[in-house]
Amino acid sequence: MSHSKTSERIQPYAQPAGGLDSLKSTTVTLIKEKVPGSRYKTLFHQNQPDGFDCPGCAWPDREHTSTFEFCENGVKAVAAEATSRRIGADFFARHTVAELLEQSDYELEQHGRLTEPLAYDAASDRYLPISWDDAYARVARHLKALPHPDQASFYVSGRTSNETAFLFQLFVRMYGTNNFPDCSNLCHESSSRALPQTVGVGKATVVLDDFEHADTIMVFGQNPATNHPRMLNELRAAAKRGATIVSINPLKEKGLDRFASPQHPLDLLNGGARISSLFIRPTLGGDFALIKGVAKRVLELDDAAVAASGERVLDAAFLAEHCAGFDAFAADLRAESWPDLAAAAGVPYQDIDALARTYAQGKAVIATWGMGLTQHRDSVAAIQMLSNLMMMRGNIGRLGAGLCPVRGHSNVQGDRTMGIEDKPAQAFLDRLRDVYGFEPPRGHGLDAVDTIKAMLDGRVKVFFGLGGNFAMATPDTPRTFEALRNCDLTVQISTKLNRSHLIHGRDALILPTLGRTEIDRQKTGPQGVTVEDSMCMVHLSYGINPPASTQLRSETDIVAGIADATLGGGKVDWLGHVGDYASIRDEIAKVFDAFHDFNARVARPGGFHLTPASRERRWLTPSGKAQFIVNALEKDTPIARARALHGDQLMVLMTARSHDQYNTTIYALDDRYRGVYGQRRVLLINPEDMARLGFADGERVDIFTVWHDGIERRADCFRLVEYDIPRGCLGAYFPETNPLIPLDSVADVSNTPTSKSVPVLLRRAAA
Secondary structure, eight states: OOOOGGGOEEOOOOSOEEHHHHHHHHHHHHHHTTOOGGGGGGGGGBTSTTSBOOSSBOOOOOSOOSSOOOOHHHHHHHHHHHOSOEEOHHHHHHOOHHHHHTSOHHHHHHTOEEOSOEEEETTTTEEEEOOHHHHHHHHHHHHHHSSSGGGEEEEEOTTSOHHHHHHHHHHHHHHTOOOOOBGGGGTTHHHHHHHHHHTSOSSOSOOGGGGGTOSEEEEESOOHHHHOTTHHHHHHHHHHTTOEEEEEOSSOOGGGTEEEOTTOHHHHHHTOEEOOSEEEOOOTTOHHHHHHHHHHHHHHHHHHHHHTTOOOSSOHHHHHHHEESHHHHHHHHHHSOHHHHHHHHTSOHHHHHHHHHHHHHOSSEEEEEOHHHHSSTTHHHHHHHHHHHHHHTTOSSSTTOEEEEOOSBTTHHHHHHTTOOSSOOHHHHHHHHHHHSSOOOOSOOOOHHHHHHHHHTTSOOEEEEESSOHHHHSSSHHHHHHHHHTOSEEEEEESBOOGGGTSOOSEEEEEEBOOTTBOOEETTEEOOEEEEOTTSEEEEEOOOBOOSOTTOBOHHHHHHHHHHHHHOSSSOOHHHHHTOHHHHHHHHHHHOGGGTTHHHHHTSTTOEEOOOGGGGTOOOSTTSSEEOOOOOOOOSOHHHHHHHHHGGGOEEEEEEOOTTEETTEEOOSOBGGGTEESOOOEEEEOHHHHHHTTOOTTOEEEEEEOOSSOOOOEEEEEEEEEOOOOTTEEEEETTTTGGGSOTTOBOTTTOOBOTTOEEEEEEEOOO
16 A cells, blocks of 8 residues: 555646535545445435434534535545445454554555454554453453542543433543543634633534624634535635625635535536635734734724714624623723734734724624634634624624634534533533432543643553544654553544554553444434534434444444443443433433433434524623633743744744545545645745745755754654745644644643644755
8 A cells, every 4th residue: 555656746726626626536535445336325315314414524514405415525534434445353463563553644544444343462463353341341440450540531532422422421420530631622622711701602603594694704724625615615605695705814725715616517617606805814823913903903993983973893782781891801902012913913914904894894794713723822812802803893692693613523512512521510510410329520630631641651541532543633742652652551442443553552452333324223223323513503313324344333332331341330221221322312411401302302304403602692601791801912932932042944833634634534645725646744835935944845854843841853854845825834734743743832721732833943854
């Protein structure tokens, strides 16, 4: 499976996002994965009432119709599950772990579906078959042997269903710990920590229908064409009816420029629809200053309107009735320096003014954002500032307006709703106590970054991964590897082989599970599971493909089996719940009032909405109001300190996905929209920076992190690619550049790795 260098090329892409190339890619994916023809029909059940929720992104579904509701990257996710390739004991008989470690993440993905439970054998350096019962007993034995439950940590991927997540958190809390690192810690945790302080709930205040009524949509730090392509249909429709769409992103992403919808044949002929009418391109780490600048300019526009006895720019009635802290916020804005804001944002005052005027002219404004806003040191402050900005004109809790954090994985939001939370609310723990008759642990647990630190220093000895690829998704990759190898036991529940199986503890288990597309047949028949999308809709998902192996078990089944082996069935009939997932939904309804009549409500086509209080202008904050929060523009940052040492040699790196990638899963080696083919070790750089630093296009460089702890962090042999990116900024793919992100380079409050603002130096690579 080695890759030929002859296929590597840089070829700028002149077409709109989507279009015929998207359809072509869909066909190529199905052929490459050797998906049986009988399973092509799977695609027409994706995101439909009688089918399954896409295992990819968390973008919500439109009202269900006969039109297909899948996208190019959804096809890749489905094809990866439906592939005909298999990995069983015979595969591991041919390959040691050491041999597999030499393969790339792309090569590991191509081997196919795991088919049977496996245990690591140190003597042969191979994984060998183990029975399910023996695997459960081994996990239970390790957990029971720990001196304290806090010496185990339980990671959860956003692929996990509500039913599994609920049982998992109940099992782990009955075991005795709140150590729940999850994928949200690595991506949208900043949203989850920022919004409760401003509007009371860390979720979107909009539903999909609001996009039909918005006249202005501001898109911060997102690349929808790759990360949630179905969003482009909503943006296309909004642009077609005259809404103003603004892209705020260092990169001018293809999908936010033009989009040719495969569902609209005329788009394929006329070059597609123009999406964004305004592009604002802050420097990396400049979002907070930019948004604060917009808020300051909106306040100035309102001051001018008041002086001229004109129509107010601020929504004075909303501020008076619903908000607290505005006067202090306004005073802070007036005191802020325009030169400081413009310099920190990396954009001229004219751009800030243009964005402020666009916002001020909008009558119904939606602000959406992705990880471009959440993975900086000041991300929580930036999201709070965006919330402040939206409150200034009453753009929360009314038709066509609101806050819209766009989550990545399909049920990362639902997992948090079900209690996958290292800092659980006391009221939630009280309810668990009252319903199940045990005293849950009350202290804060470990998140993803703190779990790595705890494994490094020996405080955590058992790591349990419920999906995902923890070894590659996390920062400071060599230290994460060391941490995992320091464990007594690592457990991975997975569908396909990834590097986390190869970076393991002294004892290790691979427990293969059903995919979202596969039929989950239990005692009472095929089971559906529920998920919650980015806009709080909860709906059922039923697999339709036969399982890849008769030995596969569902995540729910595996969790219940381990819980029963560890705790027994005295307080909870773990194994009984496996027979009928409706009984788990009944348990969920006992704990969460919002899930009353869960089974009846979710049986309706499209499911039901978990309406956040903030959408109804009820504010679950200490003041009982939408709370303005003052945050200062920080000047003494790690990047500023690094620049003081290295001058204009210092660059700032952002990590990103390629188009043929989902999280750490590498489907292929192309990034069509950015014009990169057959390779991943590329570094996007402004041509002026390239010339200033003495490099040439196509030259290879090594990248070094500038940090305070004396640890060398490097990523070698990256090809420089001239690209339209702001000066001083670099772009590269993860996980290849995750080794450059220091473990303690995290966002304030949320502890999210700063994957979008890494201070680095470049050196010419050795020949």
